[in-house]
């Protein structure tokens with residue numbers, strides 16, 4: 001049977017674009033890609049990229065405060081002009097979108113700027129009614145914000161909406177305690193919005209190392225966010241131009257805007273998967289094997305729609321490995337362990353790779369090398385903000401199982417720490433590495449004694465050395 005294409009990719013985000021470019025540009029496959037929205041997907045258009053630029057924009061107040069501590073009398077952040085920033089942001093996103101499109105075209109990928117759904121194992125239908133056949137179909141449609149299912153939830157905004165606002169809300173409520181909630185609460189308070197964040201648990205960033213979660217929770221309150229823990233919402237109503245929120249204790253308050261940051265769901269609805277026999281997991285994610293292949297041999301899926309590790313670099317790796325395996329004659333799998341990530345908070349970021357202390361303890365014996373200290377730069381300026389660095393070491397093998405950094409530019413540091421940890425470095429390898437002085441990161445190679453030793457059969461005891 002002859003097909004219109006060797007590969008039809010649905011979704012022009014990080015995973016889909018990489019797979020299409022490698023399959024067509026490097027392996028000579030005939031590739032088409034359909035994208036219903038803007039090229040670049042969540043990361044480029046309504047996620048990582050605009051978010052990080054907003055983080056940069058939001059730190060002026062903290063920088064001014066620090067500069068006053070260095071003797072710059074009267075240093076002030078001034079007034080933030082959202083329309084000026086947004087205009088620049090829009091231009092930057094347009095530029096990136098054009099680059100993504102141009103790169104696909106240069107690789108010889110045929111682009112369809114419309115929605116595609118699946119008709120059968122080798123056929124997709126485009127929104128204009130045409131049908132295309134392909135030997136392989138790759139689903140890379142990502143995820144969509146999940147709402148909590150309470151009355152009036154449609155009155156709240158989702159993270160996508162924030163990049164489109166004409167003006168910033170004066171008083172805003174951010175709901176959730178994950179990556180997006182903590183980053184957006186940090187951004188909004190930094191840009192001058194009166195920010196309330198509510199989280200249903202007792203410390204934000206569930207899944208991260210507990211010590212780091214506690215430090216992040218403290219920092220959010222410390223930078224002026226009204227962070228309320230163990231609270232949820234029961235309903236939203238419109239009152240004039242305000243949104244009235246009822247909380248789980250039956251109290252209510254009015255806000256200019258409410259932002260849901262309550263997780264993301266795989267975007268599989270309406271994709272036509274019921275026509276194919278592709279197996280889904282209970283949460284709607286596409287079930288794939290280690291080759292990103294679904295239960296239908298001609299259909300593959302990468303990125304957030306598979307809900308493995310929902311991060312841009314992971315989707316890119318999965319897309320690349322898929323293209324090399326299927327079209328390049330080079331079988332490649334993606335290791336989903338030891339994946340580093342960072343939450344871009346201010347002033348200190350939270351960044352991790354490998355096991356948390358809690359996971360390491362549950363797994364077996366572990367020595368914890370941890371230090372907290374006030375870094376030179378902010379301490380001189382009069383700040384009490386503390387940095388935390390932690391290495392988790394398996395005593396029997398000396399292998400470093402995890403690294404957690406809470407500090408300025410922790411995201412940059414964890415990227416480098418992730419290399420030796422992925423290579424299986426031991427604590428002795430860290431110790432043999434010469435320090436770079438004076439830096440905060442040098443603590444990673446100068447922690448000589450464990451601060452805690454956990455033994456499976458013995459409760460945690462303080463180090464005696």
Ligand code: NDP
Nearest residue numbers: 148176177178179180181201206261262263264310342343
């Ligand atoms: P997360 O899963 O990180 O957080 C969701 C938050 O919403 C949790 O605090 C969760 O609480 C809470 N929540 C979920 N359902 C409800 C509910 N019904 N009522 C109240 N609270 C609820 O998702 P995000 O949306 O923050 O981020 C989505 C994904 O995007 C992340 O998994 C991450 O991989 C990626 N991302 C990565 C970033 C980075 O690398 N810097 C930045 C932004 C996003 P609980 O903890 O109790 O379950």
